[in-house]
Amino acid sequence: MSATATIEANKGGAQPAAQPLANHIEAKGLNKHFGKVAALEDINFGIRNQEFVSVLGPSGCGKSTLLRIIAGLIPYESGTATVRGEVIHSPRPDIGVVFQTNNMLPWLTVRKNVELGARIRKMPAQARDHAVDKVLEVLSLSKFADAHPHQLSGGMRQRASIGQALVLDPPILLMDEPFGALDALTRDKLNVELLRIWQEHRKTVMLITHSIAEAVFLSDRVLVMADRPGKIIEEVVIDLPRPRDAAATRALPQFGEYVAYLGKIMGVTK
Numbered sequence: 001m002s003a004t005a006t007i008e009a010n011k012g013g014a015q016p017a018a019q020p021l022a023n024h025i026e027a028k029g030l031n032k033h034f035g036k037v038a039a040l041e042d043i044n045f046g047i048r049n050q051e052f053v054s055v056l057g058p059s060g061c062g063k064s065t066l067l068r069i070i071a072g073l074i075p076y077e078s079g080t081a082t083v084r085g086e087v088i089h090s091p092r093p094d095i096g097v098v099f100q101t102n103n104m105l106p107w108l109t110v111r112k113n114v115e116l117g118a119r120i121r122k123m124p125a126q127a128r129d130h131a132v133d134k135v136l137e138v139l140s141l142s143k144f145a146d147a148h149p150h151q152l153s154g155g156m157r158q159r160a161s162i163g164q165a166l167v168l169d170p171p172i173l174l175m176d177e178p179f180g181a182l183d184a185l186t187r188d189k190l191n192v193e194l195l196r197i198w199q200e201h202r203k204t205v206m207l208i209t210h211s212i213a214e215a216v217f218l219s220d221r222v223l224v225m226a227d228r229p230g231k232i233i234e235e236v237v238i239d240l241p242r243p244r245d246a247a248a249t250r251a252l253p254q255f256g257e258y259v260a261y262l263g264k265i266m267g268v269t270k
């Protein structure tokens with residue numbers, strides 16, 4: 001089957017035939033208003049255990065609202081949102097969240113910032129130190145453990161933010177445009193790093209991004225949203241081989257076809 005045929009076969013909500021893993025995240029008939037603004041209308045989707053799913057859509061279509069609902073940070077009006085089969089009411093320790101603007105406290109060192117979540121959850125000191133050491137190593141930040149945020153580059157600060165989310169080793173990672181404020185080169189490098197972490201630790205990831213290429217490179221599946229009201233209009237399975245190497249994956253003709261196809265749906269390309 002050609003890549004175009006694969007895309008056609010995969011679009012429109014089709015799931016791969018084999019589904020050995022249960023949904024980690026699920027939304028059914030989810031609705032959310034801010035006053036008269038219908039931020040989300042009848043949202044239905046599932047993300048399987050260890051799946052990497054990106055959400056693309058125009059500014060204001062409700063991507064962040066959706067992520068914040070799943071993170072348990074804001075309420076919704078009707079429908080259901082569940083994580084590992086449990087209705088979401090509030091933030092959970094099994095979900096790590098990374099935002100576009102990092103949450104680092106400027107007066108604390110990188111180590112102290114990364115260990116915050118573990119301290120709040122009262123992890124014993126020895127286990128906490130071990131967890132922080134491991135996360136700093138995974139993110140190549142060990143040498144900067146005693147630096148303060150202002151001494152780091154933008155990319156390093158964002159890596160440290162990811163460290164804050166990873167320290168409790170949550171099985172689920174929600175990321176709201178984590179690389180949006182970075183230059184293209186740093187962004188590409190962090191994409192590769194994120195993929196390496198995901199490949200080694202196999203977390204369930206929901207990533208919000210404005211970059212079609214980033215979504216295609218990283219994801220198993222891409223959800224496309226439209227605005228007014230915010231809803232999911234398309235679901236595209238990204239059937240590219242893994243593990244994915246940046247240069248080799250982007251050189252694949254199918255990569256370009258997925259990017260073009262998603263661009264067309266989003267009205268970016270004709």
Ligand SMILES: Nc1ncnc2c1ncn2[C@@H]1O[C@H](COP(=O)(O)OP(=O)(O)OP(=O)(O)O)[C@@H](O)[C@H]1O
Pocket residue numbers: 034037039057058059060061062063064065066230
């Ligand atoms: N706290 C709030 N109060 C009122 N309206 C809000 C609030 N948060 C979001 N909205 C509105 O809900 C809609 C969806 O916003 P949201 O931030 O989820 O979109 P988005 O797709 O993440 O946008 P962007 O890509 O620009 O970050 C927008 O119309 C926004 O103005």
